[in-house]
Amino acid sequence: MCPFHPTASGTEATAAASPTPQDTARIVVEEKAQLDFSQSMSYGDYLQLDQILSAQHPRSPDHNEMLFIVQHQTSELWMKLMLHELGAAIEHVALDQLPTAFKMLARVSKIMEQLVHAWDVLATMTPPEYSAIRPYLVSSSGFQSYQYRCIEFALGNKNAAMLKPHAHRPDLLAQVQARYQAPSLYDQSLRLLARRGLVVPSSHTERDWTQPYTASAEVEQAWLQVYRDPQAHWDLYQLGEELTDLEDAFRLWRFRHVTTVERVIGFKRGTGGTGGVSYLRKMLDVVLFPEIWSLRTQL
Template identity: 60%
Template sequence: MNDNEPKPYDPATEGARMSFQGRMAYGDYLGLGDLLNAQHPLSDAHDEMLFIIQHQTSELWMKLALHEMAAARRAIAEGDLQPAFKMLSRVARIMEQLNDAWDVLRTMTPSEYTQFRDILGESSGFQSHQYRMIEFVAGNRNMAMIGPHEHRPDHARALRDEVAKPSLYDTVLARLAAEGFDVPARDRLDVAHQPDAAARAAWLAVYRDPARYWELYELAEKLVDFEDYFRRWRFNHVTTVERIIGFKRGSGGTSGVAYLRKMLEVVLFPDLWELRTEL
């Protein structure tokens, strides 16, 4: 090397550790050996790797969403709303990440998907127990939806255990009651939330005087943010499926696009949407 040529940058000269023998390194902490070796395509199709990684990363984001939702529910139950706001905001951003992932999957054409769709057998996102748990935690509870998870007793048990607890929205309604609003607890926790006149009246009072009820007002808007992004995720799911397989039946046996369109009708927090008409 010419003496006048600049020497390659060496981070060690500034104190960076360059050897990690016997020490915890980045890949060790994150378990990247297992994570990056968890993709096992069953065909030679180029796009199968995209399909696998798309769904695996979505499951990781859903795991984080459940972590945040559980912590938010505990904080709300304890009346500690400020940390819950941060957690619920994070859940909405996670849903945004899940939405963006559809843009990547939509680069796969119908012709490319048909090259490996048959090898999926009956596996389907319909069987995602974490997605189902997100719905159950939020309050959209339908016991029939535990059926696709019965082959995994641990997953089915976790969903049943969740149904025995107040949902996130039940916990929010209990917080309204604790603040003096006449909002009775639900008789059944194993069904989806339906519009409730008493809850809607309470939220109307909050929205008509947000300065007085600022924390409750903020809490309601965090829930609406979450559901807003959740609805977008469902809509993008429908659009992606229709774009790639048209109106074929889903690999898990559902009616495909028709089933997903029906899911668009589900409202997690109906009182918070209905009150807007009355303001």
């Protein structure tokens, strides 16, 4: 049945739902719709679609390479937005502007959910289909994504060795290095707790930001104070839950990455020289905000 014409037959419903040229002309007149964009900016102009949609250049003769390219290009676009939101959220936490930061962090979590579902599309590529394009990738690899590395550094997973893949591009290296040397989201969150009068050791509020984060019993006690009395520390409690949502989404993104790679290439080494699935599985053990998770056992 047609939802707009419950009693119409299939043929009648189709006819009723399809606008005629006369209908279109009437809509243009009544709605003052603009169809000629020769003198003004169009949808394609605003989004620069000519540049975006002409950026796919398969190197192999295989049909499925287009999927591989679009998958990774769209992921990089989402990561660009994620960095835009994440960087601003870190600044707002540093300025004690938590409501604005919460909106941005919630958006980052939703972007990660979007990226989780993107793996479902790539998973339609079978092992023989990937094998047909793999030789054409040479040594290019997602491992070399500077945006992903900036995201990891902004979330606190610091590793100096991860600067090296970008050394051949000084402009990109400068961006990655800036994230590497700056306080992470969690670093700024702990500094905020200290400013609010909670006991956070100076070893965790004034430290070498390039070093990996080390969990602290004192930090866990500070978060426990927040979680045991949410009403007295409502915005800090909400910050803790935003961090939980964020890491939860990040874990799912990583996990879906591992399962998709294993499904498509098994345990072959990655094109970038990593162990492939074995390397990705090690990354699943990384905990970004450890005290946020461990405190739950103590509540």
